[in-house]
Amino acid sequence: MSFGTNELIRKGMAEPVFSAEDLLFHLGINTECSKKSKLRGRGSNELKLTGNQKILFDLIELGEKNFDEICELTQLPVEVLNLHLTELEFSGLIKQLPGRIYTLS
Known part of the structure; x- marks a missing residue:
């Protein structure tokens, strides 16, 4: 048991x-919705993000992007990209939609 x-x-x-x-x-x-709403509309400069997280956040802030687009635009290795996208998701800044499309939360 x-x-x-x-x-x-x-x-x-x-x-x-x-x-x-x-x-x-x-x-x-x-994970509170209030925290997410406070973060919406704030630039990456106001958030405490690492260099790669800032690049990804700024890119996704411009509009929804799928994983392949993000990979091509950033030229980051897939494992690094996955790590930082997951961190941004856990932080409540972005969310993943079906088809590995990323958007702001």
């Missing part, structure tokens, strides 16, 4: 995670 994990939860050494929102909360990532 799950005696070990239940014991950790009982002792306060672990917390259960039932959804993606729970996980993001425990990682300290705010």
Whole structure:
């Protein structure tokens, strides 16, 4: 059974995670809509973004872009591009639509 994990939860050494929102909360990532609306319309200079994140945010801010367009325009390696797009998604700044199309949240 799950005696070990239940014991950790009982002792306060672990917390259960039932959804993606729970996980993001425990990682300290705010998922509230109010935070997203505050970020909308703010330039990348006002946000605390790394160099590559700033490039990606500014590009997506110009309009929806699919993954291949972003890859071609930025010339970033696919693994680097995936990393920074995921970070921007977790931060609530962008969202991925079907077809690997990215837009601002």
